[in-house]
Amino acid sequence: MALPPNVSEAEFANALSEFTSAVGSDWVFSSDEDIALYRDSYSVYWGEEEERIASAAVAPANVEQVQQVVRIANRYRIPVYPISTGRNLTYGGAAPTLSGSVVIDLKRMNRVLEVDDKRHFALVEPGVSYFDLYDYIHERGLKVMLDIPDPGWGSPMGNSLDHGVGYTFGPYRDHFGSHIGLEIVTAEGEIIRTGMGAVPGSDSWQDYHYGAGPSIEGLFAQSNFGIVTKMGVKLMPMPEAYLSGYVFVPRYQDLQGLIEEVSYLEDSYLVGMPMYGSPVGGPFMNAPANVRALMENGWPSMSQLESFVSSQGLPAWSVKLQFYGPEETVRANWTAAQRRFAAAIPGATFEAGEFLTLPIPDEAIPSLPDKVRFGIPNLEIFHLVARNPMTDADPPDGHADLFTMIPRKAEAVWDSARMMVEAYRDLGVPPVHSPFATPLTYYSRALVMPTLLPSWRNAAKNERSRNLYMHILDKAAENGWATYRTAPAFQDHAISKYSFNDSALLRFQEKLKDSIDPNGIISPGRYGIWPANMRNNRG
Amino acid sequence: MKTSICLSLVLAGLSSLALAQDLNPEQQHGKQVFDKWCAPCHGTEVVASELLGMGALPLPGTAALGVKYKGDLPAVLEERTDLQAIYIRTVVRNGLFGMPISRKTEVSDSDLDAIIAYLTRPR
Numbered sequence: 001m002a003l004p005p006n007v008s009e010a011e012f013a014n015a016l017s018e019f020t021s022a023v024g025s026d027w028v029f030s031s032d033e034d035i036a037l038y039r040d041s042y043s044v045y046w047g048e049e050e051e052r053i054a055s056a057a058v059a060p061a062n063v064e065q066v067q068q069v070v071r072i073a074n075r076y077r078i079p080v081y082p083i084s085t086g087r088n089l090t091y092g093g094a095a096p097t098l099s100g101s102v103v104i105d106l107k108r109m110n111r112v113l114e115v116d117d118k119r120h121f122a123l124v125e126p127g128v129s130y131f132d133l134y135d136y137i138h139e140r141g142l143k144v145m146l147d148i149p150d151p152g153w154g155s156p157m158g159n160s161l162d163h164g165v166g167y168t169f170g171p172y173r174d175h176f177g178s179h180i181g182l183e184i185v186t187a188e189g190e191i192i193r194t195g196m197g198a199v200p201g202s203d204s205w206q207d208y209h210y211g212a213g214p215s216i217e218g219l220f221a222q223s224n225f226g227i228v229t230k231m232g233v234k235l236m237p238m239p240e241a242y243l244s245g246y247v248f249v250p251r252y253q254d255l256q257g258l259i260e261e262v263s264y265l266e267d268s269y270l271v272g273m274p275m276y277g278s279p280v281g282g283p284f285m286n287a288p289a290n291v292r293a294l295m296e297n298g299w300p301s302m303s304q305l306e307s308f309v310s311s312q313g314l315p316a317w318s319v320k321l322q323f324y325g326p327e328e329t330v331r332a333n334w335t336a337a338q339r340r341f342a343a344a345i346p347g348a349t350f351e352a353g354e355f356l357t358l359p360i361p362d363e364a365i366p367s368l369p370d371k372v373r374f375g376i377p378n379l380e381i382f383h384l385v386a387r388n389p390m391t392d393a394d395p396p397d398g399h400a401d402l403f404t405m406i407p408r409k410a411e412a413v414w415d416s417a418r419m420m421v422e423a424y425r426d427l428g429v430p431p432v433h434s435p436f437a438t439p440l441t442y443y444s445r446a447l448v449m450p451t452l453l454p455s456w457r458n459a460a461k462n463e464r465s466r467n468l469y470m471h472i473l474d475k476a477a478e479n480g481w482a483t484y485r486t487a488p489a490f491q492d493h494a495i496s497k498y499s500f501n502d503s504a505l506l507r508f509q510e511k512l513k514d515s516i517d518p519n520g521i522i523s524p525g526r527y528g529i530w531p532a533n534m535r536n537n538r539g
Numbered sequence: 540m541k542t543s544i545c546l547s548l549v550l551a552g553l554s555s556l557a558l559a560q561d562l563n564p565e566q567q568h569g570k571q572v573f574d575k576w577c578a579p580c581h582g583t584e585v586v587a588s589e590l591l592g593m594g595a596l597p598l599p600g601t602a603a604l605g606v607k608y609k610g611d612l613p614a615v616l617e618e619r620t621d622l623q624a625i626y627i628r629t630v631v632r633n634g635l636f637g638m639p640i641s642r643k644t645e646v647s648d649s650d651l652d653a654i655i656a657y658l659t660r661p662r
Contacts, residue, residue, distance in 0.1 A: 027644075034643065037632060041639035059644050089639055107644035127644075131575075152579065275590070283592040320589075366584045379579040382599035383591055385637030386580075387606045395603070395636045 002035065002055040004078045004100040005534075012055070015076040019058045019102075022068035027059040027108070038086075038103045040095035042398025044466050044489050046457045052095040052488055054081070057103040063185065063229045069104055070227065070521070071189040079524050080104050082227045084126035084158030087151060090401045090487065091162060097488040097525040098537065104227065113230065114206075117142040121180060121206040122233045126157045130377040133233075144235040145358070145375045147172035152377025157231040161221045163485055167372040169272045169324055170444030172236050176221050181205040183230035184220055187517035192226070206232035222485070223509070224523035225516050239324035242374070244353030245334050248279065248315035249345050252305040252435075255317050256410035257345040259447075262319055263408050264340065266444045270333045272322040273373075274441050280314040281436020285452075291434050299418050305435055317438070320353065322373065327357075384452065396454035402469055403448045404476045405484050406439065412481075413439050416449035419479060423472045429464070448484075473497060488525070492539040495528030510535070562657070569657025572650045573617070576641065581616045600638065620662055624655045 003012050020028045029035065038054040045051040058080075060066045073080045079101040086094030086107065096103055110127035115137055122133060122144075130152045137144060147166035149159050158164075160175040172178050184192045192198075194217050197205040209215070219225045249258050258276075265271040282288045294300045294308060309316045321337055323330035341348045360374055371378045387395040406412040417437035424431035432451065439447035451472065453465040470493055476482060477497040486494045498505055509529050513520070520531020530538055562570060573581075580600035587595040596602050597614065605614035613619055631651055634640040646654070 029643070037640055037642040039640060041634045057642075085645075086642060087639070093639065094642060105642065105644050107642070131579075286592075367586055369587045370590045372590070380586060380588060380599065381591075382580055382637055383588070383593060383596065383602065386599035387603035387636060389606055392606050397634075397636055398639075 002053055002100055004055050004076075004102065005098070007076060007078055007100075011076055012078070015072055015078055015102075016056060018072045019056075019069060022072065023058055023060050023065050027061070029057040029059070029105075030055075038094045038096075038105075040089075040093035040487070042089050042093060042400070042455045042487075043095065044400050044455045044462045044469070044487065046397070046455070046459075046462065048459050048462075050489070051099075052092070052097060053099045054096050054103045055100045057105050059105040059108050061108045063109075063183070063191065066104065066106070066109075066185045066227055066229055067189040067191070070185055070187060073102065073521050074187060074189070074519055077519050077521065078102055079521050081523050081526075082106060082126075084155035084161075085129050085153060087129075087153045087155070088158060088162055089151070090399055091485060092487045092489075095488070097491065097523055098534075101524070106227075106229075109229065112136040115140070115142055115144065115235070116206070117144045117235075117237070119207060120144055120235045120237055122156070122235055123181075123206055124156055124231060124233060126155055126229065126231075128157070129153050129155055130159075134375070134377050143238040145238045146377075147175070147178070147236065148372055148375050148377055149175070150372060150381035151379055153379070156233050157228060160231065160233070161228060163222055165442035166375075167273050167370075168322075168375060169236055170266055170269065172234070173273060174443055176218075178234040179217070179231050180207075180209050180234050181230075181232035182217050182220060182228050184226040184228050186226045187519065187522050191229075206234075219512065222527045224513065224526040224529055226522065236324075236375075239326075239358050241325065241327045241330050242354070242356045242358055243323045243327075243330040243334055245321050245323075245337070246318055246351040246353060247321065247337070247341050248318045248349045248351070249341075250309070250315055250347040252302065252309050252316045253410070254345050254348075255413060258317055258319055258341075259408050259410055259413075261337075261341050261344050262321075265321070265333075265337055266441075270323075271337070272324050274322070275320040276438035276441070277318040277320070278316065278436035278438055279318055280309050280312045280316055281434055281438070284438055285432040287434040287436065291436060294435060295421060295431070299421070300435060315349070316436075324358075327355075330355075385454075397457045398455040399452045400455050400465060400469055400487060400490075401450065401452055401485075402472055403440070403442075403450045403483055403485065404472070404481050405443075406447050406449055406481055408445070408447050413437070413447065413449065415479060416476070416481060419475050419481075420449065420451055420472065423475045424468065426475075427464075427468050427471055429468055443484075449481075491526065492528050562660070565653050566657045566660050568650075569653035569655070572646065572654050573657055576646055576650075577616065577654070580638070583615055583617075603636070616658065619658065622658050624659055627651075627655050627658060 035054050038057050043051050058069050079098050081096030081101040082104040083094050084106050106126035109125040111125045113123040115122045130148045147168045149164045160179045164175045166173045181197050182194045195211040196202045196208050220228050262274045323333050338350050406416050417433045420433040421431040456462050482497040483494050513529050514532045520533050524534050580598050582598050585595050601614045631641050
């Protein structure tokens, strides 16, 4: 049996007995077979000593049981690790940051407490999935649209608290940014409600974010200061219509003008998620041979790139624009967008996309491409890891995402793509990026240069992926870039890049940790925050 | 190729419609759990994705099994008649390739028994 650190077998047995009294014997999992269900399926340390393994799991049914579990853990100094749906794959799944932790599995707390389609919010518990929330809204015909991440079995709360992202309109794509009101159980078992929720009898918890005085909500995202048990979610009113259109620009250097105009539209709240592409560069991470050949003798010069583009007879870059709203306004916004691009970028051309009225009729949903555009949960993203003709001989067991945040500038796009190519080559891995790599736009005010590294249930292969992941983190930091989110295996290393003024930010967070959670029981080490009694665990 | 995929999907849809009336209560529960937890990857839909730069393909689990079995076995799990209880239990609880582990707070042991009863029912 795995034990929590510095806890004897007898003490742990007593704690498990008390957990059982709190939640019932069906909901304490301590056999090896049951604990194995809390392994991270996509772990980059699968089967190795460093793989994060729980000592037990406890599944409370309500907030009172969460309080009891936390108080027991505090008494025995047992680290606990709350999960919501446990489906945060590529970012740790259901496994704790510190081996030996007891996972608090909140999946049973799965009530949609309220959805208001006049004030446009939901109030949910941790175990509610995007599928669940969508079904609740859909079955009742409520006129709101979700913004969802790729896999629909994730938790709106859990995703928000890990700074997860979506696909529709800017403010809603930032899931933590669109939360409104938290209920938190502290390490000592006390319940806090934030914002207007702190006012007894308040009926505006999901209407006004701040209340009065300092906001503390950010402390509970990507962290370990408490266990969130309820969260408000701002919802978008169901738009009347959706319209898409494509903008193409002819020259390599037109990327800067393209980004500037898209940023104007995004920051003016005129468009939903923009999707950059490169007709001449081919599919992202699968560039054609002629594009790869451009990099054979080092990074090509700007004139070489411009010559290549003009020789191919294809536009250098494209962006798909997506508009949500009444038909009159989406059509007018697309017209205005075309006028602005045409004025800013000589030779810009345009192509109409789709026009759809919303909500999407039920019969059209199953075959609807990219359902995430309309907040319809699905699991189609698993094509990224599913066996396909190219991976048939050796399919991966998962992947580790590494998303590097960069500013909205063409120079940063090009430099980060080059950094990726060089990082892969440094370690003898064929690069997947090219001079035509295009950024993702999950956050409306930053770009992301992504990469996905395969994970395996094979130590030697995982070591290669881990080494490359760490190397990219290092090379990115040399350019002043860092990632926004990562799995426990990489959290200490990723956070070490946020080192301004001798890591003053992390030192401040750890001072708070020591005060708020003096026994350091909640998720020790999550996003680099170690309690005083475990700081030497920092990797 | 496309025609044969479409035809097999239509036949699969017809056969599952016909069978729904013949299921015992445990198998019916199994079908419900399957639809919630398995069908989003192992269902019969065919979908394209501009985001993934992908033309029309079956859902990920179905597509993966199509590549794996190359027609020797049906890619759609609900069409399989060779599945064994131990295999289903092992895959659900251990995961397999990109398919992750399912915990008991998600798919309980009795839910899993019901899925097995549904997928291994005599046909």
